[in-house]
Amino acid sequence: MKDVEQAQGILIVGEEACAELVGRKEAFEAVEAVFGAMASGEARNFPVVREAIGHADALYGFKSGFDKAGMVLGVKAGGYWPGNADKGLTNHQSTVCLFDPDTGRLSALVGGNYLTAVRTAASSAVSIAHLARKDAKVLGMIGAGHQSTFQLRAAVEQRTFEKVVAWNPHPDMLPRLGAVAEELGLPFEAVSAEEVCAQADAIITITSAFEPLLLKDWVRPGTHIACMGTDTKGKMEVDPALVAAATVFTDEVAQSISLGEAQHAVASGALSPDAITPIGAVINGAHPGRTSETEITLFDGTGVGLQDLAVASVAARLAEEGGRATRVAL
Template sequence: MTDNQVVVVPEDLCQELVSRTDAFAAVEQVFAAMGRGDARNFPVVREAIGHAEALFGFKSGFDKAGMALGLKAGGFWPGNADRGLTNHQSTVFLFDPDTGRLKALVAGNYLTAVRTAAASSVSIRHLARDDAKVLGMVGAGHQAQFQLRAAVEQRSFEKVVAWNPHPDMLPKLEAVATELGLPFEAVSQQELGAQADVIITITSAFEPLLMLDWIKPGTHIACMGTDTKGKQEVDPELVAGARVFTDEVAQSVQLGETQHAVAQGLLDEGAISPIGKVINGDHPGRQGDDEITLFDGTGVGLQDLAVAATAAALAAKQGRAQTVSL
């Protein structure tokens, strides 16, 4: 029996190798594969561990089109910020679909951030109005900066408006907007809804932060923070009043933003469309300039596998891959 050579891609190398363009392409392709039925996610395991207020779990799946099989293990440690660490911690394990042998260990912190931003960016490309000019940001944490950078590459935005439950965090987001050459304004939630053509919500909220009456016709909303039962960022009436798309319908209904509208009988599960169908041309997507569209980005394991496979492939191609024998 020969040794199994496993590629190891550490955090700093992932940041050097995987660009926003790479992440966008990987996520768009895997959403398309899901839409064709060529890729599927396996059931999510996510549990409170009873220590450090942490959540830990696994997201896994198989992309037959991209031949990516594996899982992401990790979770959320709320006290990490006080230690100078990222609250989200994760590692991706990739396996050979032909043999089941471990192929790669890929650090997942940066990749989780960049793939989440890529997902909302994909939704903006395929669902937002072409003439969108004002980007609204609800949330100003670490992930919001990735979201902002990715979003501005999809439309010719002229301004960023933002709200955060902790206003003292907004200057960091403003610095990114300034770097990108965009005027930035801190506003109320109602004013954000009145101005924004595209809104990204990226918080850890457990209550609605945006109401239907605050949103103007034609807005596209990417809800990116709700990934656990009980979490919530927008009013269920807003979800029900929009044309709704998601990464995966089953996960959206279980733990995504649509969980509340579906549970309350305001939205039928059959009315939720996979964004992969839009990418593949099997669904028209937005069907009017005045229509509110909403993307429920729950974060599926296949996204993680796609960007991790990209990192491993780039590391090998550039001769920068570290290997260990198992």
């Protein structure tokens, strides 16, 4: 009986183990696969709960879903505490709970902070891999917060980039990105947001803005934009007119139009929800993706629960195989 109880215990996978076991390659493959499963109807996100708690200016919520293809069921609980940086903590705090799809039994608790950053970076990297021009040479970064370095490292692996240009509302944060670019052997230049658009072939926005940082007239034909910061009603990183003028792809259409970057263009009637394509359709070969060298493509990365569950499942499996997880009885 004791052996049965031990086998049915809960795996505890901490942040350190997640960071050591789940790299960019593992995250990319997990996120790409789950986007494909979503597009083919084999994986489904459940409605998101996200609320301001009325304390510490924090947003807290739940993202959950079931991936039948990968047999992953679970929920990510957590949110955004803007004052955490002053306490030496990351602003995003979360934990992933995984359940056995066959029994409903809680099977693992996985630290979600590192995984949130690496899966978000994997999402934009998947979009660059499938939508950016093959000859993209200059990578633009809008934002230099905690997640920006993850974004930069993942993005440069998708194309033969020769330079990084970046802008951030607080310029004093840009040296962090510059140091990563130098480590990667890429020239780095801090410029205005307009100049990022003038130079970049692919642009990642990763901010918490509530107003457009990129305007339609700034963006060159053929640019790919990965909008990764807008995940709440009211947020906005790019001009809605730019969204309406681009060919728009997303992780999940329902979230894109309700709380993603497309929410404003859709609300104004400038963009039809039917014009937004799940990137999983491109991954599965059901949609061609980019169709010309002059087309502006935009990926609305809203951040779906299935991304978190996919990378957490990988972390749990690798931690158990490598003896890096603790197993406890509930």
